[in-house]
Amino acid sequence: MESYDIIIIGAGPAGLNAAKILGDAGRKVLLLEKNPEIGPKICAGGLTRKSIRYLNLPEEIIDYKYNKIVFNSPHFRSSIKFDDIFFYTVDRKNLGQWQLEKINRNFVDVRKNTHVIRIEKDHIITKENQKIGFNYLIGADGSNSIVRRHLKLKTRLAGVAIQYKIPLGTFKDFEIFMHSKFFNAWYSWIFPHKDHISIGYGYPQKLFSPIRAQKKFEQWARSKNINLENAVREAFLINCDYRGFRFGNIFLSGDSAGMASGFTGEGIYQALVSGEDIAKIILDKNHRPKKIRSAVREKRIHEAMLFLVICSSFFRDLVFDSITLLVRVKLFGKTLIRILS
Numbered sequence: 156m157e158s159y160d161i162i163i164i165g166a167g168p169a170g171l172n173a174a175k176i177l178g179d180a181g182r183k184v185l186l187l188e189k190n191p192e193i194g195p196k197i198c199a200g201g202l203t204r205k206s207i208r209y210l211n212l213p214e215e216i217i218d219y220k221y222n223k224i225v226f227n228s229p230h231f232r233s234s235i236k237f238d239d240i241f242f243y244t245v246d247r248k249n250l251g252q253w254q255l256e257k258i259n260r261n262f263v264d265v266r267k268n269t270h271v272i273r274i275e276k277d278h279i280i281t282k283e284n285q286k287i288g289f290n291y292l293i294g295a296d297g298s299n300s301i302v303r304r305h306l307k308l309k310t311r312l313a314g315v316a317i318q319y320k321i322p323l324g325t326f327k328d329f330e331i332f333m334h335s336k337f338f339n340a341w342y343s344w345i346f347p348h349k350d351h352i353s354i355g356y357g358y359p360q361k362l363f364s365p366i367r368a369q370k371k372f373e374q375w376a377r378s379k380n381i382n383l384e385n386a387v388r389e390a391f392l393i394n395c396d397y398r399g400f401r402f403g404n405i406f407l408s409g410d411s412a413g414m415a416s417g418f419t420g421e422g423i424y425q426a427l428v429s430g431e432d433i434a435k436i437i438l439d440k441n442h443r444p445k446k447i448r449s450a451v452r453e454k455r456i457h458e459a460m461l462f463l464v465i466c467s468s469f470f471r472d473l474v475f476d477s478i479t480l481l482v483r484v485k486l487f488g489k490t491l492i493r494i495l496s
């Protein structure tokens with residue numbers, strides 16, 4: 156049986172980052188991706204402050220940079236500007252290709268079009284019935300992870316995020332809309348890109364019916380004169396149910412580990428840093444996963460904030476209005492952006 160020291164399933168931000176670090180250290184790695192292309196993923200492509208610092212992206216990868224955000228609530232609209240850039244938009248294909256270029260291909264074999272359909276104790280099985288052995292397995296296969304299912308971990312906290320890609324022209328700003336009538340305790344976003352504008356929303360998978368959520372969103376879009384007729388509609392799960400990342404010689408990273416924020420839906424940063432920490436633990440068993448721990452701590456803070464918003468019940472729009480007014484006070488605005496990004 157063909158065999159590798161480390162197999163990584165999934166070439167998203169988590170898998171690509173883990174592969175880079177392991178390949179740079181001269182470990183024999185096999186990176187498996189079911190899609191024919193590395194990078195494309197249903198995602199609004201928003202990178203916050205911490206991802207920007209972490210990635211140090213070249214200009215050509217960035218669609219737009221923002222030092223301004225517009226908050227919208229039922230009765231108010233506040234536009235706040237900071238000294239520093241704190242938000243980028245990127246195309247996921249470009250991000251994936253850029254990460255791929257950085258991988259040391261002398262040590263990392265990348266196989267596209269390779270769908271892993273089963274996992275056994277010491278080998279994986281692909282759709283083509285190929286068996287490949289491993290010493291370590293990294294699950295970087297996203298929110299619908301086969302590795303997570305193999306570990307029999309439950310996923311109770313998952314969100315569905317939906318985006319409409321609309322043609323350029325209508326919006327130029329990075330905007331957030333909070334309105335309980337349409338989005339309950341969550342929000343809708345506008346993230347402009349070079350070739351489209353991503354407009355979307357999210358909701359917890361177990362609490363709301365997709366049809367009802369879609370109807371509400373379309374109602375909201377009509378109220379804002381947003382034409383969704385020619386828009387491309389895309390939806391995917393975001394797993395937020397973190398239950399650990401190490402299970403013997405099997406690891407879970409990024410969305411497969413449930414590391415995304417249940418409040419903001421951000422998951423790219425968590426994927427990158429969990430890929431890094433896991434790779435470093437494989438290289439050095441004494442490595443302390445400080446970045447994973449800090450990302451999980453931040454995720455818990457986000458989810459506590461979400462819990463407060465949910466508890467505000469009938470007063471939720473009052474909370475949203477207050478936030479939208481309070482962000483005009485620089486210290487409050489800065490602190491909120493720091494917590495959320």
Ligand SMILES: Cc1cc2nc3c(=O)[nH]c(=O)nc-3n(C[C@H](O)[C@H](O)[C@H](O)COP(=O)(O)OP(=O)(O)OC[C@H]3O[C@@H](n4cnc5c(N)ncnc54)[C@H](O)[C@@H]3O)c2cc1C
Nearest residue numbers: 165167168169189199201271296297316409410422423426
């Ligand atoms: C609509 C939407 C908008 C979002 N917007 C943002 C945003 O603006 N900012 C942000 O930070 N996050 C956002 N997210 C979340 C973000 O997309 C994820 O958190 C992030 O992509 C997780 O990275 P990952 O590497 O863990 O997994 P993924 O990026 O999902 O990568 C997993 C890879 O594994 C592959 N794979 C899966 N199963 C198998 C298999 N069996 N065999 C082989 N390959 C497999 C997949 O094809 C994929 O390439 C959004 C999510 C959605 C759904």
